[in-house]
Amino acid sequence: RAKADGRNRARHYDAAMDEERRQRRWLAHELCDAVTRGELHLAFQPIADCATRRIIGQEALARWTHPVLGAVSPDVFIAIAEEDGLIAEIGQHLLVEALTVARQWPIEWMLAINLSPVQLRDPALAARMLAAIEALGFAPCRLEVEVTEGVLIDERDTAMANLRALRAAGVRIVMDDFGTGYSSLSSLQQFPFDKIKIDRSFIAGMNEEGPALSIVRASVGLGRSLNIPVVAEGVESEQQYAVLQALGCEQIQGYLIGRPATFQAKAA
Ligand code: C2E
Ligand code: MG
Ligand code: MG
Ligand code: MG
Numbered sequence: 001r002a003k004a005d006g007r008n009r010a011r012h013y014d015a016a017m018d019e020e021r022r023q024r025r026w027l028a029h030e031l032c033d034a035v036t037r038g039e040l041h042l043a044f045q046p047i048a049d050c051a052t053r054r055i056i057g058q059e060a061l062a063r064w065t066h067p068v069l070g071a072v073s074p075d076v077f078i079a080i081a082e083e084d085g086l087i088a089e090i091g092q093h094l095l096v097e098a099l100t101v102a103r104q105w106p107i108e109w110m111l112a113i114n115l116s117p118v119q120l121r122d123p124a125l126a127a128r129m130l131a132a133i134e135a136l137g138f139a140p141c142r143l144e145v146e147v148t149e150g151v152l153i154d155e156r157d158t159a160m161a162n163l164r165a166l167r168a169a170g171v172r173i174v175m176d177d178f179g180t181g182y183s184s185l186s187s188l189q190q191f192p193f194d195k196i197k198i199d200r201s202f203i204a205g206m207n208e209e210g211p212a213l214s215i216v217r218a219s220v221g222l223g224r225s226l227n228i229p230v231v232a233e234g235v236e237s238e239q240q241y242a243v244l245q246a247l248g249c250e251q252i253q254g255y256l257i258g259r260p261a262t263f264q265a266k267a268a
Contacts, residue, residue, distance in 0.1 A: 057110035200234020
């Protein structure tokens with residue numbers, strides 16, 4: 001009887017796996033058409049100067065609204081795009097859209113975009129991006145590229161070459177989700193990042209007793225001694241804001257300042 005139960009469970013498990021694989025194949029197929037069907041777009045979330053709360057730029061965040069499924073998380077569809085070799089096309093499409101929107105912003109605002117480790121492994125990435133930036137007449141010094149420390153793990157030489165080429169053109173390179181990886185400090189030693197973005201889990205953790213506040217304080221101090229600005233992501237409350245301001249954090253981003261929105265935020 002126990003054996004029969006086990007077999008049933010195994011069969012059930014196999015069926016669930018099959019279903020998951022089928023769903024994923026279907027999603028990949030749908031994603032293939034998403035660009036031409038105009039289902040992919042960007043949301044923009046403001047980044048503000050901490051001392052004055054004035055908006056200094058916006059981060060572009062990818063959105064996919066599927067006609068049947070509705071909103072699919074970027075964490076899901078970026079991964080699918082990477083596995084199915086669609087990421088180069090989608091990434092370039094989103095970059096052009098982001099630049100086109102950002103061209104209409106106040107001249108002092110910067111645009112931040114995200115690049116995944118897989119994107120950085122493409123030897124042609126930086127040249128392709130810089131060509132679009134030039135073609136659209138966008139000043140490279142207004143662009144920030146957010147990467148996680150994962151970019152420096154596999155095929156490190158290609159990733160570094162891309163980051164160096166972007167940086168040489170004036171693009172700033174930001175370490176995103178700082179503190180969550182296996183070797184955040186080590187990556188700061190491997191590449192001259194221009195800014196540190198503290199992961200939102202530490203900002204959320206400041207509400208409770210525990211080490212989060214110390215970690216945020218140390219991260220702000222780290223930025224200061226490296227002579228690069230620090231931005232806190234996921235700032236949701238006035239209380240968190242007050243703490244960050246007292247610590248001397250340079251920039252903030254989060255629902256307190258603005259949620260990602262598909263329309264353009266007005267200048268503050
Ligand atoms: P990320 O770059 O760390 O983006 C921050 C995420 O935190 C976004 O989720 C944003 O909506 C969310 N967020 C912002 N403020 C708050 C807040 O105050 N509270 C809370 N709880 N959450 C907040 P989203 O848009 O789902 O993006 C998830 C991740 O997907 C991004 O993390 C980024 O790594 C990736 N991603 C998004 N767009 C792109 C893209 O165009 N290309 C690539 N390669 N990756 C992208
Ligand atoms: Mg980001
Ligand atoms: Mg982040
Ligand atoms: Mg993230």
